[in-house]
Amino acid sequence: MLDAVLWIFQNIGMAFYNLAYAISHPASWLDWSDKEAIMRVVYYGGSVEFFFVAFTVFLVITAVGMWKNAFLWGCVRGLEGMANTVGRFAAxxxxxxxxxxxxxxxxxxxxxxxxxxxxxxxxxxxxxxxxxxxxxxxxxxxxxxCATYTFVQGGHVRVDLIYAPVSHTTKKIIDMVGSLIFMMPMAVLTWMYGWFFMWRHLIVPNPSASETLDRLLMKSRALRWNVETIGFSPNGFNGYFLFKVLLVLFAGMVFLHAMAFFWRSYLEFKEGPDSLGKYLDRDTLGQGEEAFEGTH
Structure with a gap:
């Protein structure tokens, strides 16, 4: 147990160095004319290091936001605005x-x-x-x-056998716990599966989640693009690699909105019932349609 705790804190500490190194050495992973740079993206995109960078950023923003609530509300509005913009366009x-x-x-x-x-x-x-x-x-x-957009709009079906009758404080605690133990882990698992699934349909030799960075850099010598263009029928749709890209985008957006949902739940917990729906940008059918909107 102690070893696991130490491992977590070590990775959180290393996340600051890893993030600083990635920012200060963009050519090592952004210069895709270099095949090794592509393999670094493949490896680190689904790595423990990348997860702890994202998780550490979440922890830092949360810590700053607990001190400056206005900053945290700005993060919530930004992420919810992104979800609404992407969802409204994709709809x-x-x-x-x-x-x-x-x-x-x-x-x-x-x-x-x-x-x-x-x-x-x-x-x-x-x-x-x-x-x-x-x-x-x-x-x-x-x-x-549109998954996160629908979440912001309150359109997902939920069973309120326990949630509905409890107090405002209990609801916010349930929301915070749910975002941490359900939304974030689900998004991470989907990302881990979808990331390497996507790259196996974009390049050869096919990368594997079990391979080390050194192994992938060695394989980069034979790397070439091999974008999937095979359809289910001879003259059928041949852009099925796009589905793999969408799976990764879905996982990333769910993780980002899990952070936004946790922060909104915390702020509504701290500020009380009067803050419910604060800065929430929800679509409406217009005046007089309120009863219809409540039936979704």
Whole structure:
């Protein structure tokens, strides 16, 4: 037990050095003309070192925010604003998905065409099956990029058998504990799986989560880009690597919002019931639609 505690504190201490080194040596991981730099990104993106850098930043911001609540409210507003902005933009994928499905039906069933052509001069001509399979991407955009937006808007379904009848103070404690033991670990596990899953469909030789940095740097000598472009059908959608990228973005956004949710819960716990919903930017259908909005 003591060894585990020492290990945690050692990694938290090293996080300051690791962050400072990464900032002061950007070429070692941002210069992707160097194959070793790519492998460093692959390794450190799913490493213990990266986790403790993110966790230490969370601890430092939390400590400063407990001293300066206005600073912490600014962090909450910034992260919630990011979630709302990304979600509101990605939500348009739902409309595009519906319009594209209608076009597919018209082109395939009424005009009996096997493809769809767009453009002037050199048009974009792809098979109907490509557009049909591409609909999955729009659905993935909504699921992954709108998850934190929906959370900010209070749109996720929750079972309030215990939560609803308890006091404001107890609710905020439940929210803080939940963000730490459910949201953050889930986001970290998803990131760890999704990070290497993504890179295995972007480069060869395929990296593995169990490989050391030295091993990956050795493999970088044979590194080349090999972006996945194989569809489920011969003329089908061939951008399935985008799903792996979206999985990583989803995990990162959930982790960031877990921090924002913890900070909001702490501030509402400290400032009392009058601070509920403070600075919260929620969408509305307009005046007179309040009863409808409460039924979600």
């Amino acid at each position: 348009w994928a739902g409309l595009i998905m519906v319009i594209q499905q209608i076009l597919i039906v018209f082109i395939q069933r009424i005009f009996a065409r096997p493809d769809m052509v767009f453009g002037i001069g050199i048009p974009l001509q792809l098979d109907i099956s490509w557009y049909s399979e591409e609909l999955k991407l729009y659905n993935a955009l909504i699921v992954t990029l």
